[in-house]
Amino acid sequence: MSTVYFEEIEEGDEIPPIDMPLSKDQVRRYAKTANMYFPRFTDDEGARAEGLPGMIAPGVMSMGLLARMISDWNQAATIKRIGTTFRSPVLPDRNIHLRGAVTQKNAADHTVECDVWMENDDGERWVIGTATVTVPTKA
Amino acid sequence: MALEFDKSIIGKIFDETDFPPITKEEIVEFAASLGETNPLYTDEAAASKGPHKGLIAPPTFVTKLRPTKFTPENLPKFGKVGFDGGRDLEVFAPVRPGDSLTMLSTIHEIYEKTGRTGSMYFIVIRNEVKNQKGEKVAVIDHRIMQR
Numbered sequence: 001m002s003t004v005y006f007e008e009i010e011e012g013d014e015i016p017p018i019d020m021p022l023s024k025d026q027v028r029r030y031a032k033t034a035n036m037y038f039p040r041f042t043d044d045e046g047a048r049a050e051g052l053p054g055m056i057a058p059g060v061m062s063m064g065l066l067a068r069m070i071s072d073w074n075q076a077a078t079i080k081r082i083g084t085t086f087r088s089p090v091l092p093d094r095n096i097h098l099r100g101a102v103t104q105k106n107a108a109d110h111t112v113e114c115d116v117w118m119e120n121d122d123g124e125r126w127v128i129g130t131a132t133v134t135v136p137t138k139a
Numbered sequence: 140m141a142l143e144f145d146k147s148i149i150g151k152i153f154d155e156t157d158f159p160p161i162t163k164e165e166i167v168e169f170a171a172s173l174g175e176t177n178p179l180y181t182d183e184a185a186a187s188k189g190p191h192k193g194l195i196a197p198p199t200f201v202t203k204l205r206p207t208k209f210t211p212e213n214l215p216k217f218g219k220v221g222f223d224g225g226r227d228l229e230v231f232a233p234v235r236p237g238d239s240l241t242m243l244s245t246i247h248e249i250y251e252k253t254g255r256t257g258s259m260y261f262i263v264i265r266n267e268v269k270n271q272k273g274e275k276v277a278v279i280d281h282r283i284m285q286r
Contacts, residue, residue, distance in 0.1 A: 020174075030172040033165065034203040059223045060202040064173045067199050071177045076190075079198040083227035085282075129225075 003076040006110045006137045015073045015100030015114065018065075024092045027057045034058065052089065059086040062127040066116045069098045076136045080111065084129035095121050100131075110137050142251050142260070144215045153211035154244040158204055163236040166196045169203065195233035201268050201277045202226065206244050210264065214246065217260035218285030224261060227280040232270065239271040247280060260285045 031041040036058050039046020044054040063084045070077060090096070097119045104113040111134050118127040163183065170180035178185035179195055186194045234240065247265035251258055262283045268276040 026172070026174075033168045033172050035205050036203075060199060060226060061173070063202065063226055063228070064197065064199040067197060068173045068175050071175060071180075071197070075177045075179065079230055081227070081229045082198065083225070085225040086223055 002074065003136060004074040006105070006107075006112075006135045007139075009102055009105060009112055009135065011102055011105055013102045015069060015102070015116070017100075018069050018072065018098040020096060020098075022057060022090070022092045022094060022096045024055060027055065027061065027092045030061045030064070031058060034060065036060075053091070055092060057090040057092055059084070059090075059127070062086065062090055062118055063129070065096075065098055066100070066118065066127070066129060066131070069100055069116065070114070070131060070133055073100075074133075074135060078134045080132045080134055082116070082129060082131040084116075084127055086127055088124065088126045090118070090126050096126075097121075103130075110135055142217070142249060144249065145213070148211060148213060148246050149248070150245050151211075152243050152245055154206045154208040154242075156204075156207045156242050156244075158240045158242070161196070161234060161236055161238045161240065163194060166194060166200065166234075166236060169200050170197050173197065173199075191233055191235070193235060195235055198230045198277075199228060200234055201230075201240075202228065202279060204240060204242050204266070204268065206242055206266065208244070210262075211246065214262070216285070217249075217251075217262075220286060222284040222286075224282035224284040226282070229278045231275045231277060234270070234276060238276075240276065241269050243267045243269070257286065 031037050040050050047055045100114050100116040102112050114131045116129045117125045119125045180197050183194045245265050248263040250261050264281040266279040270276050
């Protein structure tokens with residue numbers, strides 16, 4: 001397991017980013033397992049019938065991907081809280097860039113506050129959020 | 140301008156849904172669909188040697204639980220169009236295979252924000268998840284925007 005200890009983290013540290021294409025098949029797979037297999041999350045035509053420009057990814061999938069970025073960074077971390085705002089529809093068949101940074105360390109309970117966000121190739125932040133994460137200590 | 144609606148709607152439980160026991164397979168598939176590689180969520184043998192002594196679900200797993208009734212019947216309609224504004228998730232205990240989860244739903248808050256493009260209304264639905272031991276597992280606040 002890749003573990004990052006509280007003592008090794010500094011405020012301002014970047015969380016290792018994830019850059020990936022988000023495929024329609026991955027969105028459909030998520031929508032299926034997450035009980036969200038609705039037209040807007042499965043095909044362009046169904047989404048257009050609902051007034052959307054095309055198929056979109058569920059907001060909670062974006063939240064799940066941002067949580068995964070934290071778990072990829074530190075497998076021993078526990079997410080206590082994560083809050084996300086869906087600012088713009090997330091359109092598949094494009095690249096997404098998951099980003100994060102540590103904004104504050106709380107020594108009393110060994111938690112760190114993080115900013116997390118998802119942006120597109122043009123740097124537009126489609127999803128923004130914050131997370132409180134408990135991390136292990138060496139002591 | 141104060142919002143006019145029956146305030147007694149706030150905080151009242153309008154839905155209680157019991158879910159079938161969570162399976163190992165659905166945890167592993169949920170994790171895979173997000174590309175998770177953390178063995179705590181993906182590898183039962185490795186997870187059994189870890190801090191939870193077994194497989195646990197990724198933190199956002201509880202967002203897949205769908206209540207029977209999404210909103211109460213008497214929820215006022217403030218706008219013409221609704222958007223999914225966001226989620227706030229607080230996690231208290233891990234979800235494990237075999238857990239029987241129950242979700243209680245309330246309207247937590249309704250408020251108005253006025254911006255350049257006019258008024259927006261925010262309805263916050265709070266879904267509280269408990270397990271078979273009565274432990275609070277998670278609280279999910281779902282912000283719906285209407286305009």
